[in-house]
Amino acid sequence: MKAVAVNAFGTAPVLMDMARPVPDAEQVLVKLQASGLNPFDWRVGDGILKGKIPHLFPLILGVDGAGVVEAVGANVRRFKPGDRVVGQFLFGRAGQGSYADYAVIDQNAVLSRYPQTLPAALAAALPxxxxxxxxxxxxxxxxxxxxxxxxxxxxxxxxxxxxxxxxxxxxxxxxxxxxxxxxxxxxxxxxxxxxxxxxxxxxxxxxxxxxxxxxxxxxxxxxxxxxxxxxxxxxxxxxxxxxxxxxxxxxxxxxxxxxFEAKTTSADLDLLVRTAVAGELTIPVERQITLAQVPAALAENRAGGARGKTVVVL
Ligand SMILES: NC(=O)c1ccc[n+]([C@@H]2O[C@H](COP(=O)([O-])OP(=O)(O)OC[C@H]3O[C@@H](n4cnc5c(N)ncnc54)[C@H](OP(=O)(O)O)[C@@H]3O)[C@@H](O)[C@H]2O)c1
Missing domain, CATH: 3.40.50.720 (NAD(P)-binding Rossmann-like Domain)
Structure with a gap:
């Protein structure tokens, strides 16, 4: 699969070929359809979480993502294959992020189902x-x-x-x-x-x-x-x-x-999904890009001037 990752803290993110991850007993494998870009992503590449949680290199960046559950681990009860899910692909360790065709995520991470009426490119901008x-x-x-x-x-x-x-x-x-x-x-x-x-x-x-x-x-x-x-x-x-x-x-x-530090929860993400689906909240996606454009988009975000959300469509 393709993914955008860094080989070491502080190096430039690059598009690379990587093995598709395999979910452990508590994890869900998601075929991603869209990823949302946040300033936090390049900060993770810089090493903001260094020493706080384990990191897997090459470190696949990207936290927010939306897609379809492809497979689940033996102990997963919250989700099943075919579920449309949106969430934060960062739980316990860094480097299995959402700038990839596939990603694994713990069933207890910030992860919610969302209905077909919400396009993945909008859902991925929410978390x-x-x-x-x-x-x-x-x-x-x-x-x-x-x-x-x-x-x-x-x-x-x-x-x-x-x-x-x-x-x-x-x-x-x-x-x-x-x-x-x-x-x-x-x-x-x-x-x-x-x-x-x-x-x-x-x-x-x-x-x-x-x-x-x-x-x-x-x-x-x-x-x-x-x-x-x-x-x-x-x-x-x-x-x-x-x-x-x-x-x-x-x-x-x-x-x-x-x-202020956000304490993200699936309950809050559920609420946002419901509010957006009800038409009460505009999801402010201003720009859609490809995975190959992510390294440049991260550099642009670091330089400032963001308008609403940038979303990667996979
Ligand atoms: N503590 C937490 O829990 C938490 C959670 C999420 C995000 N954050 C942080 O909160 C910040 C904002 O996140 P975001 O996702 O909204 O970032 P973003 O999408 O990159 O937006 C940042 C915005 O700030 C504007 N800006 C830059 N310099 C400015 C200035 N001097 N005065 C006024 N506006 C300025 C930029 O546009 P212009 O430069 O064109 O004005 C841009 O629109 C980031 O640093 C992020 O890491 C913290």
Whole structure:
């Protein structure tokens, strides 16, 4: 089978031929139809999980994937051959990822069934960014009518979060550079700001001198997060997905939140699948690529500028 993998931490991912994996007693073998791209994928190649879990080399990258169960191990009860499944192909060890024609996954991993009415290319965009956005929207826990600034809103997490926060009747201010404003308005943002033409603090000082109720910052470093969080009012919430929050500083100002880490679950993925199938959530796939294009797409994602989700169609 074909797969995109790295031979060592920090080396460039390449398309290579590899043996089709064989499921152990607890695993499901999935014939993948689509894989979703996340910044986490190139971080795994860089070694972000080094020392935390075992790694199998060549390390097949890719976490999110959707496809059809081809075979199951002797102890598998949750799934059977022919099931359409979507999930996170990272459980206990790294390197058996979703940028491949086939992948094995533990039956207890984050894995859900999805109906035929949902194309695999949309399902594969859901797990990591969708669940993160869902849990961020829950952590915000703000009253309807509250205002929340999302920094990094145009990417995968932000495109889901803008919609989910809007569903919770929050008023979303979304950063949107380079002509992405209309797209963010369609997803629900009531205001957009192009941080490349006007610095966020300058724009906020002009438009929201009274402050805002919430901040979700998906990109800024510690100094940038502190600047953005300075607009959050006492009693509000400020969250960083990139470990830039200093919780004690927030606490001193009466602001809840801090650094956020998603705890992905199959129950949350089930909920997202149901919400998408019901037509209440747009899965923001902006680009479809082939497996051979993955190495270049990962390099582009590292450089920034993502719009919604990029999905690999197998
Ligand atoms: N902690 C967790 O549990 C968790 C879970 C999932 C993801 N994450 C992390 O959260 C971050 C976002 O994930 P993602 O999947 O949404 O990434 P993504 O799809 O690559 O999107 C990132 C977005 O940020 C925008 N951006 C970059 N620099 C910016 C800046 N200075 N100000 C405002 N916007 C900026 C980019 O577009 P422009 O540059 O064109 O504006 C892009 O749209 C990643 O670092 C990811 O690793 C953390």
């Amino acid at each position: 990591t960014a969708g669940i993160t956005a869902l849990q961020l929207s829950q952590r915000l826990d703000l009253k309807p009518g509250s205002t929340v600034l999302i920094v990094g809103a145009t990417g995968g997490v932000g495109s889901f979060l803008t919609q989910l926060a809007t569903m919770n009747e929050l008023r979303v201010i979304a950063t949107a550079s380079g002509g992405a404003a209309e797209r963010m308005r369609v997803l629900g943002a009531v205001k957009t700001l192009d941080y490349r033409s006007t610095p966020i603090d300058q724009w906020m000082g002009t438009h929201y001198p009274e402050g805002i109720d919430g901040l979700v910052d998906l990109v800024s470093d510690a100094a940038g997060f502190a600047r953005n969080a300075s607009f959050v009012k006492n009693g509000g919430v400020a969250l960083s997905t990139v470990w830039s929050a200093r919780a004690e500083e927030l606490m001193a100002r009466g602001i809840k939140g801090g650094n």
